[in-house]
Amino acid sequence: MVTISPSSPETGEILMTDTPLTPPPGDSFNPAKAVPARTYAALRGAGKEAFARDREAVDELRRTIHEKVDEVAQENAAALVRVVRHLAGRGYTQFADLGCGKPVQGMDALGLPDLYDVAAGVNPDVRWLALDSDQLVVTTCRALLRGPGISVVQQDLRQSAKVLDAMGSHLWLSKPVVVILGAVLHFLTDEECTDLRFALRARLAPRSLVVLTHVTGDGLDPANVERGRAAYEKLHGGVPIYVRSESQVMGLVRDFSVRDPGVVRTIDFMPEEGERAPLRDAPHFLMVMAERKDK
Numbered sequence: 001m002v003t004i005s006p007s008s009p010e011t012g013e014i015l016m017t018d019t020p021l022t023p024p025p026g027d028s029f030n031p032a033k034a035v036p037a038r039t040y041a042a043l044r045g046a047g048k049e050a051f052a053r054d055r056e057a058v059d060e061l062r063r064t065i066h067e068k069v070d071e072v073a074q075e076n077a078a079a080l081v082r083v084v085r086h087l088a089g090r091g092y093t094q095f096a097d098l099g100c101g102k103p104v105q106g107m108d109a110l111g112l113p114d115l116y117d118v119a120a121g122v123n124p125d126v127r128w129l130a131l132d133s134d135q136l137v138v139t140t141c142r143a144l145l146r147g148p149g150i151s152v153v154q155q156d157l158r159q160s161a162k163v164l165d166a167m168g169s170h171l172w173l174s175k176p177v178v179v180i181l182g183a184v185l186h187f188l189t190d191e192e193c194t195d196l197r198f199a200l201r202a203r204l205a206p207r208s209l210v211v212l213t214h215v216t217g218d219g220l221d222p223a224n225v226e227r228g229r230a231a232y233e234k235l236h237g238g239v240p241i242y243v244r245s246e247s248q249v250m251g252l253v254r255d256f257s258v259r260d261p262g263v264v265r266t267i268d269f270m271p272e273e274g275e276r277a278p279l280r281d282a283p284h285f286l287m288v289m290a291e292r293k294d295k
């Protein structure tokens, strides 16, 4: 059984001791069980490889969470495209897409490019690490994402030292890196998020950025949020999901310097940069970008 015992780089404080890790989502291929990567792709309208279980789960999520749950996923993806294009245009040349999800190659409802292609379209020399726990995600990334600067790794984010090793093998950690955590930290406990944050803080160079999106129940009826959360967990065979508030999402980037506009709805993040879904009156994810300041 895999165990972790992370500690703070500053204080040496032990956060968890020998906690056994359950298998992460999709670590072995099983079409009989819905997994977040495939249901998310299906919500984005890119579900042609979704299996019956994934399609059933998506139908149930529409019934349980919101009829516009598809658009929440689509807008999340659009917001990430906007920010990657913006940052590549500002000279960032190294990206780590942690919990990257399946490539869609414009076959989703919004016709969006994959994030690597967005960055490579701005700078063909970009270095890009795509990392996910899901075997099918990793296999499709290897098959479909082509470019000189790309590397794909199957890894559980809860093993932060290994995540940082993978980043260090492919990227120059002495130079700024953009770490993308799109719709993935809500699968990790507070302690697991803290462990990853400590590891990133200890190894990233100044000017590095963390960009994250996260499910929230802010502004929604708490009973509905709990129903949706429980349904998501059940439909995905017990994969836990943690719904966090704006202040809790802010806490995920504590020790980093939050950039404008702070923690906002995805739809309000760099809207001037381009494509987005028409989500005004529906649920939404939260988004924040924060910078690694001097060590």
Ligand SMILES: C[S@@+](CC[C@H](N)C(=O)[O-])C[C@H]1O[C@@H](n2cnc3c(N)ncnc32)[C@H](O)[C@@H]1O
Pocket (backbone or CB within 6 Å): 024, 025, 026, 036, 037, 040, 076, 077, 080, 098, 099, 100, 101, 102, 131, 132, 133, 134, 137, 155, 156, 157, 158, 181, 182, 183, 184, 187, 213
């Ligand atoms: C909802 S999808 C988001 C995909 C993409 N980041 C985006 O925002 O468009 C979440 C992804 O995180 C991955 N994931 C979930 N838990 C993980 C873990 N513990 N380690 C690595 N990847 C994980 C899933 O396999 C899935 O591909």
